[in-house]
Amino acid sequence: MWLNLLTSGEAVAAPSAARKRDTGVEGEVRTYGAGRQRSITTAGRRTTMAFTLRRVTTAQTARLEEWIGQPVMYRDYRGQRYVGAYYGLDVTEYKNEPDLYDVALTLHEVTWVEGA
Structure with missing residues (x-):
């Protein structure tokens, strides 16, 4: 998958795992007259x-640390x-590979x- 910084198009590409998409709306249940x-x-x-x-x-x-809080585009295969x-x-380190991380x-x- 790829993450691109929208302002410059700069990209970070890496294999991904544990992808989970969650969609919802903000809401609540309110009680009105006669218990409705x-x-x-x-x-x-x-x-998210x-x-x-x-x-x-x-x-x-x-x-990726520099991009925190900035708009990015997520793309996948x-x-x-x-x-x-x-x-x-x-960030999780790899014990035997000091230059690699899971983020x-x-x-x-x-x-x-x-569009333009």
Whole structure:
């Protein structure tokens, strides 16, 4: 899969694992007169995608750290793509390979317009 920084097009590519997409809306159940219950939701959907980038180099990890909070595009071999931002990284070291890491992050999808 690939992550591209939207402002420059710079990319980080790596195999991925444990990809999970979560979609929902903000809402609650409210009680009204005579005990009636109604579902109240807000407009828009909230989508997050959690995944782990496998065997990422030290340089790629540093680049991902620089991109925290900036808009990036996620693309994968299935042709899926999402634009969003992530706000932190969970980095795991490889014991026998000092230049490689697994980097887990959660991408929070944002609304964007494609085209000129």
